[in-house]
Amino acid sequence: MNLIKTNIKPDFYWILLLSCIVLFPNFYLAAVSSDLNGSFFWKISYLLISFVIFFTPSLFLKARYFFLLHGIFVLLAPIEIVHIYLNKMGIMTGFMIAVFDTNKNEVLEIFTSMLPIILVFLFIWVVYFFILFKKIKNRYIISDTKLRIAILAVFLFIFMSFFAYMYRIAYILTPKEEQHRVPNVALSFFTLKFEKIYPCSIILKSIYAIDINVNVKKNREELNKFSFNAEKQSIKEREIYVFVIGEAARYKNFSINGYERETSPLLSKTDGLVSYSNFYSGANFTNISLPLILTRATATDYYRWTKEKSFVDAFKEAGFKTYWIANQGAGNKFIRRISKDADEEFFETKNLEATNTYDQKLWIYLDKILNRNEEKVLIVIHSLGSHFRYNFRYPPNFEVFKPGFKDRSNYNNYNLVVPENKQLFVNTYDNSILYTDYFLANTIKKIENQNTVAFFAYTSDHGENLFDTDENLVLHGSSEPTEFEIHVPLFIWSSKKYQEIYSEKWKNILANKDKKTSAKILFYSMLDAADITFPEQDLEQCFTSDFMKEDSVRYVLTPDMSVKSFK
Numbered sequence: 001m002n003l004i005k006t007n008i009k010p011d012f013y014w015i016l017l018l019s020c021i022v023l024f025p026n027f028y029l030a031a032v033s034s035d036l037n038g039s040f041f042w043k044i045s046y047l048l049i050s051f052v053i054f055f056t057p058s059l060f061l062k063a064r065y066f067f068l069l070h071g072i073f074v075l076l077a078p079i080e081i082v083h084i085y086l087n088k089m090g091i092m093t094g095f096m097i098a099v100f101d102t103n104k105n106e107v108l109e110i111f112t113s114m115l116p117i118i119l120v121f122l123f124i125w126v127v128y129f130f131i132l133f134k135k136i137k138n139r140y141i142i143s144d145t146k147l148r149i150a151i152l153a154v155f156l157f158i159f160m161s162f163f164a165y166m167y168r169i170a171y172i173l174t175p176k177e178e179q180h181r182v183p184n185v186a187l188s189f190f191t192l193k194f195e196k197i198y199p200c201s202i203i204l205k206s207i208y209a210i211d212i213n214v215n216v217k218k219n220r221e222e223l224n225k226f227s228f229n230a231e232k233q234s235i236k237e238r239e240i241y242v243f244v245i246g247e248a249a250r251y252k253n254f255s256i257n258g259y260e261r262e263t264s265p266l267l268s269k270t271d272g273l274v275s276y277s278n279f280y281s282g283a284n285f286t287n288i289s290l291p292l293i294l295t296r297a298t299a300t301d302y303y304r305w306t307k308e309k310s311f312v313d314a315f316k317e318a319g320f321k322t323y324w325i326a327n328q329g330a331g332n333k334f335i336r337r338i339s340k341d342a343d344e345e346f347f348e349t350k351n352l353e354a355t356n357t358y359d360q361k362l363w364i365y366l367d368k369i370l371n372r373n374e375e376k377v378l379i380v381i382h383s384l385g386s387h388f389r390y391n392f393r394y395p396p397n398f399e400v401f402k403p404g405f406k407d408r409s410n411y412n413n414y415n416l417v418v419p420e421n422k423q424l425f426v427n428t429y430d431n432s433i434l435y436t437d438y439f440l441a442n443t444i445k446k447i448e449n450q451n452t453v454a455f456f457a458y459t460s461d462h463g464e465n466l467f468d469t470d471e472n473l474v475l476h477g478s479s480e481p482t483e484f485e486i487h488v489p490l491f492i493w494s495s496k497k498y499q500e501i502y503s504e505k506w507k508n509i510l511a512n513k514d515k516k517t518s519a520k521i522l523f524y525s526m527l528d529a530a531d532i533t534f535p536e537q538d539l540e541q542c543f544t545s546d547f548m549k550e551d552s553v554r555y556v557l558t559p560d561m562s563v564k565s566f567k
Ligand SMILES: [Zn+2]
Pocket: 247, 248, 285, 286, 287, 461, 462
């Protein structure tokens, strides 16, 4: 005690203040994290390790360099803090992929909805660097070299005991015949713990995200050679297949699925429309979910999408004209890969901030394509659906459920994103579902008017939380996905001519509608629906087949890239 007391330097309190700023994400996570919740021991251990990681560089660096190094992470801290705020957990790989993927709209969207917080961050940055350059003396925080060495030894001891503990767990969990894997397993457990500690979290997740991107590039050549050997079983008639990808639409809020509010009056009246009652998405985050819808990748075999093409490519192989129409940004690498390989791509330039990005704007492109009268066509429509800031997704005449959010100024006050405003959220969200109903029903009409063999399917990339559970989750992408985030609609419609020519398939589509199933069937089902065959077709995964099997367990991939199972 004496030693410390006599050593207090005039800039001690400045050092303390800067340290608190640097460690703020860690304090914040310890306070609100759903993982650490309820365990005082874990919270203390978490903070202790956080402190050790934070302080270690000061044993090698003088104070100014030390805080300059941490300054980088103070600048990046808003990403972590906003993430904790929204998800009650630290940054996740999916989010970093979105950051790198120039799916910047999705990221910016989140940030700009919290302008007051951003201003606070700006203020803290200024304060931090002012103190750093004006108040901190450039000397070692612990001036005594022997003491520094002693602390380093203690830190090393802590790390090593921690690793030993993980090693023991790995040893217990690894089966006898696989004991050679224990060091690797232990190491992965060890790093897993650091993934939660800022700034290790953001460094590790960035490395994972970059690794995925490198993987995609590396596989491009291999991918170009890839073929499904898909063939179309030919019929004379003109055939149109339309696949619509929704955004954040949850099953429960459509009246066609039993919701008490009349949110889908038009779809309910649409002849030849089937709603699947027990269909789950494969992920609860856009970027992760899209490959699970479009390729043979699954929650348990995710990276398959980096090595294989999508069903859009398979349609093209089979001789279809393929089109990609999107009301979502063109920045997503995976989507871009598919849309570029399609015969034509249309991206409605989209600014999520704008209030006129309604999905019906895509009809110009749809009409244009349909007017070409091509023989065999696949059109994928990537809609904006119920993307956050729900009231931006529909014109004023769809404001049926009130009161709802009116304009953007509403959201800028982050105090509004609180459980007390649940009804505002639900009303606005339901209006966006009502608009989705209008968009889908009229899209179907357009195809129906072509008077030919036509097939339509719609699903959503994931659902949405609306303060439904005790944890009061809102939006999507939580580490423990709720039913609301993954139970999504699957609507299938076909024309009379389709039902005549493919009567067997249509009969099966109706018969399978209540089976427990998930996004992984879409790839196989879309191809079989169009009577496209390929050597690896799997009829057990086709809603068009009477061999279709129910899922016993459904797997969902979280933004954390961890697999969760659902019955
Ligand atoms: Zn989404």
